[in-house]
Amino acid sequence: MSMPSNGSATPSAQRAKRADAERSISAILDAALHEFTASPDVSMSDIARAAGVGRVTLYAHFPSREAVLEAVFARTIAQADTVLAAEDLDNLPADRALARLIGSSWRIIDQHRSLLVAMMRHLGPEVLHTHHEIPLIRVRELIRRGQDEGAFRSDLPVDWLVTVFHSLAHAAALEVDAGRLLASDVPGHLEATLLAVLEPR
C-alpha cells in the first residue's frame, strides 16, 4: 500500500497522490467552514474529526489552526466575490446600486459571521484587510462612479469612504455576534448610515 515519496513514483502514481491530497484539503476546508461557523474557537482536533482525517494529515496540509482558518476564509471570500459580481450594479443610479451592494454584502457577512469573528479574534485586522482587497474593488469603483456623477460627496477621499463601508459592515457583524444588535436591523442601519456619509455636501 505504501508509495515512494521521492521522485521515483510513476506519473500516474503522482497524479493519484495529488488527487488524494486535493480531496483531503477539500474535506478539511469544508469541515473547517462548518466548525468555524458553529464556533470561532474550534480546535485542530475538532477540525480533523469533522473532516474524517487524522491529525497527521491535517498538520501535513496546515501547520496551525490559523492556517486552516485563513484558507477557509480565502475560499469563502472568493465565492462571495463571484456572488457580488453577478449583481447588476452598473445599470442602477449610484445610490440605489450602493443600497443593493450593502444588502448583498451583508447577507454574505451575516451567513459567515462566526468565520469573520474567528478571523478578527485569531488573525487580527491586517490579515482580514488583505483578504478584503479584491471584494472592496467593487465598493471603490461604485463610490468613484457616484463621485464622478455628483451623486456622492467628493470632499472625502475614496479610500476613506471605502474604509467607512468596510469597517461599519464588520462592526455590525461584531455587534450581532455579541448579541447587542439584531441581524435584521443591520441592512437598514448600514444603508441609512452610509448614504448619509456619501450624500453630496
Next chain:
Amino acid sequence: MSMPSNGSATPSAQRAKRADAERSISAILDAALHEFTASPDVSMSDIARAAGVGRVTLYAHFPSREAVLEAVFARTIAQADTVLAAEDLDNLPADRALARLIGSSWRIIDQHRSLLVAMMRHLGPEVLHTHHEIPLIRVRELIRRGQDEGAFRSDLPVDWLVTVFHSLAHAAALEVDAGRLLASDVPGHLEATLLAVLEPR
C-alpha cells in the same frame, strides 16, 4: 535576606513585600507601555529586560504577554478617561461638543496607536470592546443629548451611533498604522463623516 512566604511574616514585612510587588508591577507596566508603543509584537523577554526585572518576577505577576498587554491597556484607558472628563462638553452645542470629543479622542488614540493595534491583533475585538465601555459612556451621553435637543438624528438607535463613532475611530488608527492614511488627516475625516451620520433627517 529571605522572607517567610507563609502567614508568619510580621505586618511590616508583609507591607514591605506588598510595596515591592507594587513597584515591580508599576515598572513592568511602564516598560510594557513603552515597548508596545514601539512595536505591537514585543516579547515577554523584551518586557522583562525593559522593566529591569527577571522573567520569573514578570511571570509571577502576569502569566502571558496578553495579560501584560491587557493591564497596560486598562491603565491607559483609565488615564484617557480622566483627560476626556476634563473637557467641558456640557456648555457647548451638541455638534461642537462632538467635534471637540472627536479631536481629543483621536489625540489619545493616535498617541497610543501601537498599543491599540497590539490589542486588536493579540486580544481581539471583544476584549477591546469591554475596555471601551467606560470611555464610550461619554460619547453615548453626548449623542443622546443631541438627539433630545434635535441636533442629531433620532431615527437610528444611540447604541448603533456609538458603534459608528468607536469603529470609525479605530478603523482610522489601523489605516494610519498600515501607512494608508495620514494621522493629520484623521480629525477632519472623522468629523466630516460623523457629523454627516448624525445630521437630523
